[in-house]
Amino acid sequence: MTYNSLFTVLSDVALVDETLSHAIAAAEAFDAHLDVLCLGVDRSQTGYYYAGASAIVLQETIARAQEESEEVETLARQRLEGTTIRWAVDAGVSQLADLGRHVSTRARFSDLVILAQPYGEGRGAELEPVTESALFEGRTPVLIAPAGARPAPRPRRILLGWNESSEALGATRAALPLLRAAESVHVVVIDPPTHGPNRSDPGGLLSQYLARHGVKAEIDVLSKTLPRVSDVLLRHVADMDADMVVMGAYGHSRFREAIFGGATRYMLEQATVPVFMAH
Structure with a gap:
């Protein structure tokens, strides 16, 4: 692909x-x-x-x-x-x-x-x-x-936002050519659920899936220490010096995102590196 x-x-x-x-x-x-x-x-x-x-x-x-x-x-x-x-x-x-x-x-x-x-x-x-x-x-x-961002057609370091949603999985599959070519992929999980089948290994199944495609991935589990999820992601972009963000788009309805805000909208407003999205 x-x-x-x-x-x-x-x-x-x-x-x-x-x-x-x-x-x-x-x-x-x-x-x-x-x-x-x-x-x-x-x-x-x-x-x-x-x-x-x-x-x-x-x-x-x-x-x-x-x-x-x-x-x-x-x-x-x-x-x-x-x-x-x-x-x-x-x-x-x-x-x-x-x-x-x-x-x-x-x-x-x-x-x-x-x-x-x-x-x-x-x-x-x-x-x-x-x-x-x-x-x-x-x-x-x-x-x-984003304005002022340098082109990154072959990003070396990618931040992959993961929340177990179908949108995030769709973005992951669509970005596989980029993920496979990257030197490192950080799968970022923010405040994983304390209940559910993946509570003891957040992002584990995705990491296995990526490894089978030859992607060098590691899991970063973060706490939501800032008001918005997008703020935490953007701070981690800076910490790991990421070249690109991969994320699912609009987990909520577009109307709710426009009126109340959401991770997609805030990310698109504040991002300083290219953002790869799919829905």
Whole structure:
């Protein structure tokens, strides 16, 4: 198993170079084909305008989105033409509410989607639905590239967040090419349950599974000494000098994550190294 077909979505001129740096590095590392979708996004909510203005406003916002799409496409082609990888670029315009259809259709036929960090200062409203569309509708693992993080297509040290959930197991299976190639994989278990079949050996079955795939894994059992699970994970990322985090995405509903927060959302907001997620 490897990643032969990569996919990325670009919708912000300011994030083109940053996102493509990670995507190109991955394409080079896996000798993969990279598909790039350059989207101009109409972020207006036309239903809020009075009836006579809707057509005029819609025309203006679509025209602006078309200009953004062309600008992003031009920058992407310039960046890719100087590489030796196999690539293809497609461009288009979408309304914010219709982003999922455009992204998920292409993500389904990819092995890995590489995207910019969806949260943070200066991040557009479209980045969150793009990420969720790839994960939920596209059913494809996603590699999130935080601002300022160096590309790590072949990470040496990986932190694998483990809570015995189906999401965490799905992320583990999807990340096996990366895990096998890593020098060390730390399976991090935070406050393991005191009752249940695995209470005496937290992470033991996963460690056995990984060992059979040639993964050099060790179990780190940590206490939740900080308010959030993501805080504990991020502190351990720094302690072990990890190059990447592998974790399941959205153990709770997306609505609950958005309103009350959760490990996925906080991790994506605060991460300083690439985060590999699957659902």
